[in-house]
Amino acid sequence: MKYALLLMGHVNDPACGEDGGADPEEFFAFDREITAAGVVLDSFALEDPDQAVRVGTGDDGERIVSAGPFAEVREFVGGAYIIEVPHLDDAIAWARRSPASAAGGHVEIRPLAPY
Amino acid sequence: MSRSAGSTSSAAEAEEARHALAAFGPEARARLLAPLARRFGDLGLAEDSLQDAFAQALRTWPETGVPETPAAWLMTTARRRALDAVRRERVLAQKLARLRIEEERAPFPSAGTDPAETALTGGAGPLGDDRLVLFFTCAHPGLRPEDRIALTLRFVAGLTTEEVAHALLVPTATMQQRIVRAKKRIRTLGIPFTTPPPEDVPARLHGVLRVVCLLYAEGFARSTGETHVRDDLTADAIRLARALHRSLPGAGEVTGLLGLLLLTEARRPARLAADGTPVPLARQDRDLWDPALMAEGIACAEAAATSAQAGTYAIQAAIAAVHAEASSSDATDWRQIAVLYRMLEAHEPGPVVRLGRAVALGRALGADEGLRRLDALASDPVLERFRPFHIARGITLEELGDAEGAARAYRRALALGGNDAEDEFLTSALA
Numbered sequence: 001m002k003y004a005l006l007l008m009g010h011v012n013d014p015a016c017g018e019d020g021g022a023d024p025e026e027f028f029a030f031d032r033e034i035t036a037a038g039v040v041l042d043s044f045a046l047e048d049p050d051q052a053v054r055v056g057t058g059d060d061g062e063r064i065v066s067a068g069p070f071a072e073v074r075e076f077v078g079g080a081y082i083i084e085v086p087h088l089d090d091a092i093a094w095a096r097r098s099p100a101s102a103a104g105g106h107v108e109i110r111p112l113a114p115y
Numbered sequence: 116m117s118r119s120a121g122s123t124s125s126a127a128e129a130e131e132a133r134h135a136l137a138a139f140g141p142e143a144r145a146r147l148l149a150p151l152a153r154r155f156g157d158l159g160l161a162e163d164s165l166q167d168a169f170a171q172a173l174r175t176w177p178e179t180g181v182p183e184t185p186a187a188w189l190m191t192t193a194r195r196r197a198l199d200a201v202r203r204e205r206v207l208a209q210k211l212a213r214l215r216i217e218e219e220r221a222p223f224p225s226a227g228t229d230p231a232e233t234a235l236t237g238g239a240g241p242l243g244d245d246r247l248v249l250f251f252t253c254a255h256p257g258l259r260p261e262d263r264i265a266l267t268l269r270f271v272a273g274l275t276t277e278e279v280a281h282a283l284l285v286p287t288a289t290m291q292q293r294i295v296r297a298k299k300r301i302r303t304l305g306i307p308f309t310t311p312p313p314e315d316v317p318a319r320l321h322g323v324l325r326v327v328c329l330l331y332a333e334g335f336a337r338s339t340g341e342t343h344v345r346d347d348l349t350a351d352a353i354r355l356a357r358a359l360h361r362s363l364p365g366a367g368e369v370t371g372l373l374g375l376l377l378l379t380e381a382r383r384p385a386r387l388a389a390d391g392t393p394v395p396l397a398r399q400d401r402d403l404w405d406p407a408l409m410a411e412g413i414a415c416a417e418a419a420a421t422s423a424q425a426g427t428y429a430i431q432a433a434i435a436a437v438h439a440e441a442s443s444s445d446a447t448d449w450r451q452i453a454v455l456y457r458m459l460e461a462h463e464p465g466p467v468v469r470l471g472r473a474v475a476l477g478r479a480l481g482a483d484e485g486l487r488r489l490d491a492l493a494s495d496p497v498l499e500r501f502r503p504f505h506i507a508r509g510i511t512l513e514e515l516g517d518a519e520g521a522a523r524a525y526r527r528a529l530a531l532g533g534n535d536a537e538d539e540f541l542t543s544a545l546a
Contacts, residue, residue, distance in 0.1 A: 001305035087307035088257055089315070111304055 367422025
């Protein structure tokens with residue numbers, strides 16, 4: 001089964017590398033470990049959520065482009081892995097091992113839809 | 116496969132076939148379903164093929180006679196049906212291929228310290244026994260708690276959907292939908308039909324035990340409704356606890372849960388008065404307690420207490436065993452019970468456990484001390500809305516001769532929700 005591991009952060013928590021935040025070294029070490037296990041199909045890390053541009057539709061039906069930071073965003077995706085493992089328990093085991101699931105963050109596991 | 120025109124089968128043979136099939140109750144059905152579900156990794160497929168096998172037996176057994184081992188016949192037929200279905204469907208075929216790969220994977224490395232792990236990883240092979248696997252699948256933390264209960268009743272206890280709906284007081288159509296959705300969730304999420312990795316066993320086992328415990332509790336004292344005790348659900352819960360204990364005889368918490376349920380069950384005949392109102396433990400006629408269940412429960416509690424993994428269920432079984440061994444409420448070793456509650460609090464801190472300790476200390480040291488301990492808990496927002504807290508306070512105040520205070524406590528209890536039998540008890544206490 002293919003799963004996305006969404007590494008979630010919260011705006012109120014210290015950012016990666018800041019005081020009290022996760023140590024980037026831990027993420028690099030985890031990345032080496034999961035890559036060496038041969039389960040990663042793809043992965044990416046994202047810039048901070050305030051470095052975002054949003055494209056939506058206004059009341060008039062026209063597309064609107066706006067610049068972050070967006071006040072209503074509390075939880076955000078900081079990065080993700082797409083992995084292929086036999087079943088959910090393996091995905092949970094990787095999420096558990098990830099520094100992203102330590103206090104202040106969490107990992108959301110989503111199966112990839114087979115389209 | 117329709118019956119041939121020249122068949123010699125008689126009504127008696129048809130009757131014999133029906134009789135043989137009717138002998139497969141929930142437990143026997145569950146035993147047939149578990150290996151199919153584990154092998155094919157799909158509850159729906161396992162169910163459908165088993166149902167097909169039963170239907171085929173009903174058609175062919177009147178002609179061929181009932182096979183020597185009906186269970187083996189049904190299993191072989193169901194497995195063949197499931198394989199046919201897999202060959203027909205490409206998606207299922209891929210799934211099966213994946214399962215084969217899984218089965219070829221190396222067995223889990225055994226840490227060798229937890230008897231539960233040893234039982235899971237050794238003996239019956241790397242995947243443990245099929246029934247146990249189904250327990251873990253149905254109580255998987257990726258499923259909603261209420262779905263875990265429904266799935267466990269349906270697939271591990273072997274109840275029909277109608278029976279599950281009846282047991283959990285949900286309309287059959289609603290339960291049907293809920294089970295269909297839960298099965299879909301198992302498939303979509305890829306919840307496995309395997310025992311958990313060794314490091315997860317204690318936590319996952321706790322989740323399984325919780326489902327069984329909740330089932331018993333639901334059957335034992337429903338929060339609302341007309342009858343206080345529902346036999347079927349409590350019997351199902353004990354049956355499941357026994358099955359778990361057979362699979363994991365060395366796991367202290369499993370033994371503890373079985374002991375707790377047996378001892379609670381043993382006290383049931385004394386729990387209700389002739390008019391249906393509940394009788395508090397102190398006033399129960401202990402001659403009504405079931406001696407066989409009592410002895411078995413105490414043996415389980417003792418075995419659990421000496422286990423290295425003694426946790427919340429082992430301690431609760433020990434508390435129930437201390438009650439069971441006392442000839443009367445006054446003869447109960449309340450100090451011992453207070454100590455056990457303190458141990459329980461270390462494992463599972465919470466207001467209800469603190470309430471248990473306060474009541475035990477009151478019994479051990481006198482009603483004055485009991486009231487002081489209870490009042491110290493009065494500001495707890497959970498206990499404030501917890502009926503037994505106010506009943507305990509009412510009883511303690513009554514013992515201290517404060518009839519007015521006791522009446523206030525009982526009225527407060529009555530104002531909170533509960534079942535009709537408890538209402539009657541409180542109303543009569545207030546009369």
